[in-house]
Amino acid sequence: MSYGGDYDGYPPRSGPRQPPRGQRRPQHTQMMPLPGQEQPYGDQRRAEPPRRQGPPPRQEPPQRPMGGPPPRRRRRWGFGRILLTLLTVIVLLIAGVWVYLEVSINRTDAIHDYAGRPAAASGTNWLVVGSDSREGLSTEDEERLSTGDVKAAGGGTRTDTVMVAHIPDNDTPPTLLSLPRDSDVKVPGHGTSKINSAFSIGGPKLLTETVEGATGLRMDHYAEIGFGGFAKIVDAIGGVNMCIDKEMDDEKTGVKIPPGCQDLDGPQALGFVRMRHSAATPRSDLDRAANQRKFIGALVSEIASPGTFLNPFDLFPLLGAAPDALTMDSGDHVHNLVGLAWAMRGISSGGVVTTTVPVTSASAEKWDKTKSKQLFDALRGDTVIPESAIFH
Numbered sequence: 424m425s426y427g428g429d430y431d432g433y434p435p436r437s438g439p440r441q442p443p444r445g446q447r448r449p450q451h452t453q454m455m456p457l458p459g460q461e462q463p464y465g466d467q468r469r470a471e472p473p474r475r476q477g478p479p480p481r482q483e484p485p486q487r488p489m490g491g492p493p494p495r496r497r498r499r500w501g502f503g504r505i506l507l508t509l510l511t512v513i514v515l516l517i518a519g520v521w522v523y524l525e526v527s528i529n530r531t532d533a534i535h536d537y538a539g540r541p542a543a544a545s546g547t548n549w550l551v552v553g554s555d556s557r558e559g560l561s562t563e564d565e566e567r568l569s570t571g572d573v574k575a576a577g578g579g580t581r582t583d584t585v586m587v588a589h590i591p592d593n594d595t596p597p598t599l600l601s602l603p604r605d606s607d608v609k610v611p612g613h614g615t616s617k618i619n620s621a622f623s624i625g626g627p628k629l630l631t632e633t634v635e636g637a638t639g640l641r642m643d644h645y646a647e648i649g650f651g652g653f654a655k656i657v658d659a660i661g662g663v664n665m666c667i668d669k670e671m672d673d674e675k676t677g678v679k680i681p682p683g684c685q686d687l688d689g690p691q692a693l694g695f696v697r698m699r700h701s702a703a704t705p706r707s708d709l710d711r712a713a714n715q716r717k718f719i720g721a722l723v724s725e726i727a728s729p730g731t732f733l734n735p736f737d738l739f740p741l742l743g744a745a746p747d748a749l750t751m752d753s754g755d756h757v758h759n760l761v762g763l764a765w766a767m768r769g770i771s772s773g774g775v776v777t778t779t780v781p782v783t784s785a786s787a788e789k790w791d792k793t794k795s796k797q798l799f800d801a802l803r804g805d806t807v808i809p810e811s812a813i814f815h
Contacts, residue, residue: 520742521757527746530753533627533645540632541641545805546591548640549763550631552647553584553696553715554622568654568690582619582630583697584715587640590766591805597766598776598802599719601712603787606780608637627750638799644759645752652748653696654689656722659740660731662686663721671695671703692718708787709779713815716777720770727768781814 533550582604589598604619610633613624621633631642648656657663666684671694673679678694680687687695696715704710731737751760769775779787781794797812 523742524746524757528757529746529750530755531627531645531647531750533631533647533752534642534754535628535631537632539636541635541639543641543643544803545593546589546802547643547762548802549588549590549644549646550634550642551584551586551588552582552622552627552630552645553653554647554649555581555583568650568693582622584712585618585630585634586715586719587634587638587642587802588763588767589640589802590762593805595805595807596774596776597769598778598808599716599767599770600798600802601716601779602634602637603708603712603779603782605708605786605788606637606782606790607788608633611636627752640799640802644755644763646755646760646763647750648748650693652744654693655744656689656741656748657687657692658689659744660725660737662688663692663718663725665692665695665718665721669703671698671701673698673701675700692722706785709782709785712779713777716770719767720775720777723764723767724771727764776808776813778808778813778815781812 585602585604587598587600587602589600591597602618604617606618607615608618610616610618610621610624611629613621618630618633618637622630627645627647631645634640635642664684664686667680667682669682671678671680673694676694676697678691678698680691680695696718697711698704698714699707699711704714725731726741731741749760767775770777778798781791781798783789783791791814794812794814797809800806801808801812
């Protein structure tokens with residue numbers, strides 16, 4: 424029986440007929456809304472949801488041409504970087520100055536071993552010498568500084584200043600001790616003579632040996648400064664302030680210093696530390712030694728002050744004058760000199776004991792044996808110096 428179907432008697436399919444091959448099925452542009460989702464009259468097309476935006480495409484850095492320079496990056500200078508740069512510059516400057524002084528300061532063989540040399544004891548001892556050397560001074564300099572020429576001074580080189588600076592290892596105060604230049608002592612190989620004659624006979628080496636034998640103190644370091652160098656250092660820092668009690672008028676050199684607080688320049692300072700033929704120095708060499716200690720205290724305080732180290736107009740002239748002015752032992756270094764200056768900075772404030780070897784008369788030729796022994800024993804053992812052994 425035939426039911427009108429096409430396939431072997433089976434009934435026709437009830438589903439929608441497929442379009443003939445080759446024809447596209449029409450696309451529906453309208454969909455019936457679900458209940459509750461009716462769209463407003465007008466455009467009945469279903470609004471497509473917005474597409475989700477992904478991350479923006481990565482932009483590759485521009486390629487530099489082959490062999491060309493790399494691109495430059497801008498550097499940001501923050502406070503930390505600026506501070507680090509300044510510290511680096513300061514460190515390099517200090518290191519440069521240190522090396523410059525180390526290789527520029529004059530050297531001499533002053534300290535040496537010999538038979539019978541005193542044994543090392545407590546503390547550190549410096550032999551500080553102010554020589555009357557006129558080396559390098561022109562005729563104009565000699566006149567300006569009132570030093571006289573070598574011939575007028577009797578020829579040779581002598582010492583106007585002989586001091587021992589003792590730096591203790593404990594908390595006792597440092598000591599600056601003057602040895603009067605006319606002191607009668609034993610000069611090795613030359614009998615008994617004035618202590619300053621040792622320098623003119625055998626230079627720094629014989630003077631060191633003479634001082635060690637007379638005091639029983641072993642010298643560890645040596646520093647020497649001449650006339651011209653002393654005046655240059657004072658002028659380099661713009662003078663040194665001193666308070667003068669009464670007018671100082673040297674009958675021999677003609678140097679005059681008015682009373683009152685004032686800044687002494689190089690020639691005035693040299694006249695002050697050398698003066699002994701004046702109404703202001705009735706004890707002659709003893710008063711001169713006291714003035715020398717007073718001036719060294721003021722000078723060291725001035726050099727060590729921030730006003731000098733932070734002022735390039737003082738610092739650089741000082742650095743230029745120091746190498747020619749100073750002479751140290753061949754075994755000494757700049758850090759030794761800095762240690763000396765640091766220890767002596769308290770002279771003006773009373774933090775350093777300043778004294779002269781006790782003597783028996785104003786001529787300062789003979790030492791008081793008992794008191795001088797007490798003094799030297801105290802320095803050797805880093806103990807407090809008895810008041811009876813301090814001589815001003």
